[in-house]
Amino acid sequence: MRKRLVLVMLLAVAALPLLAAVGCELNDPDRDVKRLFPQSTGYRTIYASILGRGGAALLQRVEQRLGDRFKGLFETADVPYTLYHIFKGQETIGYIHGVNQKGRYGGIQAVLALDVDGRILAFYYQRLTNSSARLLRDPAFGAQFTGLNLRDFDAYDPASGHADPGGRIAAIRNPAPGAEDDFRATLRAVKKNLILCDEFLLGNKFLEREKSQ
Amino acid sequence: MAENTLALEAEHLRKVYRRGREEIVAVDDISLQVKKGEFISFIGPSGSGKSTLINLIGCLDNATSGSMRVGGEEVLSNGRGLSEAALTRIRRRVFGYIFQRFYLVPTLTLYENIVMPFAFFQKPGGAADPMEIIRFLDLEKRLKHRPGELSGGEMQRVAIARALVNKPEILLADEPTGNLDSHLGQEIGGILRTLNEKEGVTVLLVTHNPLMAALAQRTITLHDGRFV
Amino acid sequence: MKKISIYQIAAKNLLRKRTRSALTLVGIGLSAWVLASLLGFNRGYDSALKKDIDNMGFQVLLTAKGCPYEAATLMLKGGTGLRYMDETVVADILSQSEVESVTPMLMQAVFDPERGDSGAIDAYLGIDPATYPQMKSFLKFKQGGWFKDPDAHVAVLGYEAAELEQREVGDKLLIPDKNIELTVVGILERSGTQDDGTIFVPIRMLQKEFGQQGKLTAVGIKVERKADTAALENRLYELPDVQVVSMAQVKNTIMSLVATAKVMVLSIAVIAILISMLGVINTILMSVLERTQEIGIMKSMGAMPADVFRMIWTETIILCLLGGTLGLAMAFSLAKVTDLLIRRLLPYTPTGSLILISPGLMITTFTVVLGIGLISGVYPAWRAARVRPLESIRSEGD
Numbered sequence: 036m037r038k039r040l041v042l043v044m045l046l047a048v049a050a051l052p053l054l055a056a057v058g059c060e061l062n063d064p065d066r067d068v069k070r071l072f073p074q075s076t077g078y079r080t081i082y083a084s085i086l087g088r089g090g091a092a093l094l095q096r097v098e099q100r101l102g103d104r105f106k107g108l109f110e111t112a113d114v115p116y117t118l119y120h121i122f123k124g125q126e127t128i129g130y131i132h133g134v135n136q137k138g139r140y141g142g143i144q145a146v147l148a149l150d151v152d153g154r155i156l157a158f159y160y161q162r163l164t165n166s167s168a169r170l171l172r173d174p175a176f177g178a179q180f181t182g183l184n185l186r187d188f189d190a191y192d193p194a195s196g197h198a199d200p201g202g203r204i205a206a207i208r209n210p211a212p213g214a215e216d217d218f219r220a221t222l223r224a225v226k227k228n229l230i231l232c233d234e235f236l237l238g239n240k241f242l243e244r245e246k247s248q
Numbered sequence: 249m250a251e252n253t254l255a256l257e258a259e260h261l262r263k264v265y266r267r268g269r270e271e272i273v274a275v276d277d278i279s280l281q282v283k284k285g286e287f288i289s290f291i292g293p294s295g296s297g298k299s300t301l302i303n304l305i306g307c308l309d310n311a312t313s314g315s316m317r318v319g320g321e322e323v324l325s326n327g328r329g330l331s332e333a334a335l336t337r338i339r340r341r342v343f344g345y346i347f348q349r350f351y352l353v354p355t356l357t358l359y360e361n362i363v364m365p366f367a368f369f370q371k372p373g374g375a376a377d378p379m380e381i382i383r384f385l386d387l388e389k390r391l392k393h394r395p396g397e398l399s400g401g402e403m404q405r406v407a408i409a410r411a412l413v414n415k416p417e418i419l420l421a422d423e424p425t426g427n428l429d430s431h432l433g434q435e436i437g438g439i440l441r442t443l444n445e446k447e448g449v450t451v452l453l454v455t456h457n458p459l460m461a462a463l464a465q466r467t468i469t470l471h472d473g474r475f476v
Numbered sequence: 477m478k479k480i481s482i483y484q485i486a487a488k489n490l491l492r493k494r495t496r497s498a499l500t501l502v503g504i505g506l507s508a509w510v511l512a513s514l515l516g517f518n519r520g521y522d523s524a525l526k527k528d529i530d531n532m533g534f535q536v537l538l539t540a541k542g543c544p545y546e547a548a549t550l551m552l553k554g555g556t557g558l559r560y561m562d563e564t565v566v567a568d569i570l571s572q573s574e575v576e577s578v579t580p581m582l583m584q585a586v587f588d589p590e591r592g593d594s595g596a597i598d599a600y601l602g603i604d605p606a607t608y609p610q611m612k613s614f615l616k617f618k619q620g621g622w623f624k625d626p627d628a629h630v631a632v633l634g635y636e637a638a639e640l641e642q643r644e645v646g647d648k649l650l651i652p653d654k655n656i657e658l659t660v661v662g663i664l665e666r667s668g669t670q671d672d673g674t675i676f677v678p679i680r681m682l683q684k685e686f687g688q689q690g691k692l693t694a695v696g697i698k699v700e701r702k703a704d705t706a707a708l709e710n711r712l713y714e715l716p717d718v719q720v721v722s723m724a725q726v727k728n729t730i731m732s733l734v735a736t737a738k739v740m741v742l743s744i745a746v747i748a749i750l751i752s753m754l755g756v757i758n759t760i761l762m763s764v765l766e767r768t769q770e771i772g773i774m775k776s777m778g779a780m781p782a783d784v785f786r787m788i789w790t791e792t793i794i795l796c797l798l799g800g801t802l803g804l805a806m807a808f809s810l811a812k813v814t815d816l817l818i819r820r821l822l823p824y825t826p827t828g829s830l831i832l833i834s835p836g837l838m839i840t841t842f843t844v845v846l847g848i849g850l851i852s853g854v855y856p857a858w859r860a861a862r863v864r865p866l867e868s869i870r871s872e873g874d
Contacts, residue, residue, distance in 0.1 A: 057639050108619070108663070109642045140650035140657075141590075141641040164590050164641070164650055308776065308866045332864065333780060340778025351773040355488040360480045367482050369778035414778065 058082075058115040059133040059144050062161060071148040071157055072121045072129055079120040083235045086112040093234070100230045100242075103193045103223065107137065118235055127151055132232050133161055136224035138217045140164040145224035147180075153237050154184045158225065167211035171218070179207045185229040185241040193223035254317075255418055255450045256282040256305060261314035263300055263473075274300040275311070276473035282452065284417070287444040289453040289461040292470035299422055301470065302454045306343055306420045307335050318342055319417060340369045344416030348426035350403040352395040358402075359391040362409045371414045381409045385439065401432040408439060418450045419443065425460060437463045482783060486790035493763065500759040501799045504845060507748035508803020512841040513814045513831060514738075514745045516807065520832035521734060525727060528669065533612040534579070534696035535705060537721040538569070538712065560691040561718060569695060572711060574703030579607040581694040582679050584686045588652040598652065600631075600675050602682030611698055615671065620645035620662035626680040632662035634672040649675070656685055737821070749844070752799075753852045760792050760856040772865040781861035788857035789850075796849025800842050807841075808833055 061067045068078045085093050094112045098104050105111065119131040133146035141164030148157040158180035160172055170176070183203055190199035196219045198205040209218040233241045263275040274297045282288060290298040303309040307318065310329035317323060319342045323330060330338070352361050363378050382388055385405045395403055404424060411419060421440060425433035437460050443449045453464060461467045469476040490497045540559035569578050582602035589595040609615075609622045623630045631649050638660070643649060649658040658677065666672055683689045699705050705724060712720045764771070771784055779787075807814075811831040818830055 107642070108644050109639055135642055137642040137644075137647070140648050141643070162590065164588070164652070303866055336775060336778060336780050339776060343776075345773075345776045347773075349769075351769055353485070353488075353770060355492050356480070356485070359478070360484075363479055364485065364774070365777040366479050367485060368774065368780065368783045410777070 057109070057135070058117055059135045059146075059161070060117045061119065061131065061133065061146070064119065067146075068119060068121060068131065071131060072123075075121045075123055075128060077122045078131075079122070081118045081120060081235070082115050083118060084113050084115050088235065097227075097230055097234065101193060101223075101227055102191075109135065110137070116231055116235065118232070120236075129156060130232060130236050132228055132236075134224050134228045134231065136220050136227070138164065138220050139214065143217065143220055143224060145221055145228060147225065147228050147232070149229075149232060152184070153229070153232060153240060154182060155180045155225075155229075157181065160221075163217070165211075165214050165217050167214035167217070170211035171214060171221070173210060176208075176210050180225060185226075185233055188226040188229060191222060191226060193219070193226060196222075253284055254281055255284045255286070256280070256316070256318050258305060258316040259314055261301070261304055261311045261316065263297075263304060263309070264312045274473055275304060277314075278473070278475060280305070280468075282418075282450060284450055285444070285448045286466065287441070287451045287453070287464040288466045288468060289455060289464035290468050290470060291455060291458065291461040292476075293456070295472075296470040297473035298454045298470045300473075302420055302422055302452060305452065306345065306418075307339050308345075340365075340414065341371065342417050344411030344414070344419045346404070346407055346411050346419070346421040346424045348423040350395070350407045350427075352403055352406060354395050356394070357391065358387060358393050358395070358398065358406055361395065361406055362387075362413060365410060365413050369414065376413050376415050378409070378413055381412050385409050400428050401435060404428060404432075404436055405439070408436070412443075416449070418452060420452050422454045423456070424453070425455070425457065430459075433457065433460065482787045483790050486787045487794055489763065489767075489787075489791055490794060496759055496762075497795065500755050500795055501802065503752045503755045504796055504799025504848070505802035505806060507745070507752040507848075508800045508841055508845050509806040509810070510745045510748045510803075511844060512804055512807035512833060512837060513811070514741050515837050515840065516811065516831040516833040517741070517814075517818060518738060519834070519837070520830045522731075523832060524830060525730060533614075533698070535699045535723050536697040536709060536712070537723065538565070538695040538697065538715075539719045539721060540693055541717045541719050559717075560688065560693060561695070563690045563692055565692070565715060565718065566695060568715060569697060569712070572708055574700050574705070574708040576698045576700045576703075577607055577611065578698070579611055579696045580604050580679060580692045581608075581696065582682055582688060582691065583693045584682055584688065586651055586653045590652065598675070600651070600677050600682060602677050602679035604679050608676075608696075611696060612671075615667060616665045618663045618665045620660070623661050623678055626678045627684070628678055629656065629658050629681060630661045630678065631658040632664065632676040633660060634664050634674045634676075635666045636672040637675050638663045651685070654685060749848060753848050756792055756795060756848065756852040757855060759795070760788060760853060761859065763791075764788060764856050764860045767860075768863050771860055771863045775863065775865040784863070785857045785861040788860045789853040792853030792856070793846070793849045796845050796852075800845035803845065804838050804841060808838075 064078065064080070068075055085097060089096075091112070094105065114135075116132065116134070120127060121129045121131065129151060130149045131146065132149070133144050136143040136145060141162070143163050144161035146159055146161050147155055150156055158177040160177075163171060165171065187203045190202035191197075191204040204222065207222070209215065211218065229241075233239055258278065258280045261275055261278045261280075262273070265272040265274060276297075278301060290302065292298045300309070304311050305316070307323060311324055313326070315322075315325045318338060321338060323335075323338060329335070353364065356364065359378070359382075362382065366375065382391070385408060387402065387405055387409065390398060390402060395406070398406070404427075408424075419440070424440075425436050428436065440451050440453065441463050444451045451464070453460065455461050538561070540561045563580065566578055566580055569575055581604075583599060584602065585597050585599045587595055588598045591598070605623050605626055618635060620632070622632060633643055633649075638644070641649070643660050643663070645660055645663060647660045649660055650656070651658065664671065679692075683691060697708075699708060705722065709720050709722055712718065771779075774784065775781075811829075811833060815830045
């Protein structure tokens with residue numbers, strides 16, 4: 036009887052990816068982890084979804100923190116997020132997380148590597164379809180994100196695209212003037228990415244600070 | 249004697265076994281008449297043929313030659329016996345058997361073991377009431393137990409009860425106390441005596457124990473397949 | 477007075493050696509499972525394949541000679557090796573009496589350096605909005621609908637194609653290398669076919685942008701209901717530089733491939749059944765031989781040979797009934813797992829459920845298992861019936 040139950044549960048789990056929305060996984064985790072964290076010895080993959088972790092209430096909080104609603108067919112509460120926990124020996128040295136964002140001509144996959152305090156160590160596009168794509172893919176663009184954390188993004192409103200002047204976000208240059216909407220989409224993606232990391236990995240370290248402001 | 253008072257009549261019974269080129273005569277020209285209601289015991293040393301004789305008389309085996317009438321029916325004439333099916337019909341009407349080993353079915357309860365014969369045959373014109381037999385044999389309290397939980401004495405009493413449910417005319421007991429101690433043996437012997445005296449059951453007992461043999465009205469000694 | 481019957485005695489006899497009975501039961505259960513799954517597979521595969529073929533919409537497909545007509549094969553070949561047919565062939569086909577309607581198609585591929593790690597092929601299927609939607613009328617839309625204008629820069633996406641690029645109605649799509657912008661006007665619901673990953677565009681627009689005016693890679697043909705498809709196909713073979721792919725032929729080819737697999741699995745099922753039969757005979761026979769003394773006693777109590785036969789036979793039947801029930805329960809509940817297993821083994825599997833376990837099928841399996849019981853039980857029961865009381869009851873000494 037127990038064996039049958041286990042089998043049934045396995046089947047239910049196996050059927051999930053077929054039904055749920057598409058998430059963002061690293062193309063080649065072994066290679067990508069080593070590239071972003073050369074000193075790492077291993078990693079652990081965690082799956083989480085807003086629906087699974089807190090349901091409608093969590094969705095509402097995330098939208099509030101983002102300053103924008105979740106839109107469309109593919110940005111839903113049941114999207115599975117893939118989070119990578121990076122280790123050196125027994126110690127956690129950082130995280131990797133990628134999010135899907137709707138871009139002008141296709142999906143944007145914005146991947147962040149974070150340290151244990153939630154500060155961005157690296158940013159890159161795993162996917163970006165755009166005739167100006169080359170320009171945005173330039174490492175110089177991505178380097179502008181290094182050192183930023185979620186607190187810096189408090190000053191950025193994705194809905195309007197407005198960044199508080201003098202803030203670190205306002206300082207980010209868009210190297211592709213013909214791709215303004217993808218640039219803004221990227222900023223939204225990074226902010227969403229950081230919020231989800233805060234919710235799923237950092238135990239809402241930044242939430243208290245937001246509230247106190 | 250008038251025929252209708254005879255339970256069993258056997259004439260010139262002979263049983264010969266062939267072992268390779270050897271011929272063994274287990275029963276050698278035995279004739280016997282058993283009256284209804286008699287209690288006869290057969291005694292003799294090992295190899296005297298008493299068990300073989302009881303098997304022949306009890307229709308468990310066919311003799312090599314001779315003739316036999318049981319309950320008024322011709323069972324054996326001039327060495328030609330009945331088919332297994334016909335023998336079965338006679339057996340179940342006339343005989344009840346008790347053996348040294350109890351042969352109870354381990355997966356059935358005591359009660360089920362006792363009424364098992366009814367699964368195959370119920371005597372027309374009245375089988376016994378199992379509960380009466382159970383009370384008589386003092387087994388009431390153990391009805392739901394399985395043979396594995398019973399003592400040797402209890403198991404033999406169950407076997408006796410089973411042998412009685414179809415009200416046999418003749419009760420055949422082949423070394424019934426062989427596996428029991430002397431105290432229990434006496435108990436069983438007493439039961440047989442009571443059955444014979446109170447119920448009028450014809451009892452044929454095979455034993456090597458003189459004390460048991462003495463319970464009968466008539467004792468026949470065997471030696472080398474013959475009456476002594 | 478409470479009595480006990482031969483059947484009750486038989487049932488209780490099975491409890492004597494529980495492990496042995498249980499193992500035999502499992503053996504029967506497994507062969508019942510195999511049999512039921514096999515029969516269910518036969519039915520399920522046929523119906524799923526038929527559904528897939530029907531879902532293609534057209535019965536006959538014409539392609540340019542040497543042209544891969546599947547997007548998947550196209551991607552494998554790296555988008556090269558495309559051969560073309562001339563558009564005029566459409567008129568030729570329409571002139572055939574058996575043809576109900578025709579839809580022209582053009583497949584084009586572009587290399588997209590942005591996709592994946594080192595780029596991938598993007599494929600676009602140009603279709604005629606006047607004829608294609610009618611042929612595939614069962615395709616349902618999640619958002620929007622088909623385009624009407626054959627020259628417009630628009631696209632309809634299969635669900636998975638849309639999901640991959642997070643496209644919705646109103647969004648833009650870029651054809652890389654050509655830098656052509658398309659507007660998404662429709663997103664299909666999942667159909668479980670190749671259409672899920674396809675990007676549909678108007679054929680005339682595609683021909684113009686890719687410089688393939690007047691060219692086609694395939695033509696889908698819907699045949700009149702009562703028409704003789706074979707005759708039509710023969711005539712189509714006459715057309716120059718054209719390959720005729722009959723869906724019926726495709727189905728037959730696949731079916732014959734699968735037939736081999738079916739025969740193999742059928743043999744396994746038969747062997748499983750034979751083995752479980754031997755297991756049953758062995759189990760019951762062993763228990764009979766262990767019980768000769770008891771059987772002898774029963775005969776002395778008045779059991780006729782027929783009674784003993786019936787009792788032992790009942791034991792086999794009980795084992796087979798229980799085993800059969802177990803096997804059917806397993807087949808029913810594990811149908812999904814068996815489905816996955818078969819998909820691993822076979823070269824081509826249609827979408828849709830591969831195992832169909834219907835009530836009729838369960839009855840058939842049950843009957844077969846019962847038959848096993850009846851046949852296997854005969855020999856041990858006969859052996860038991862033949863036991864002579866005396867052989868089994870011999871006291872010591874004499």
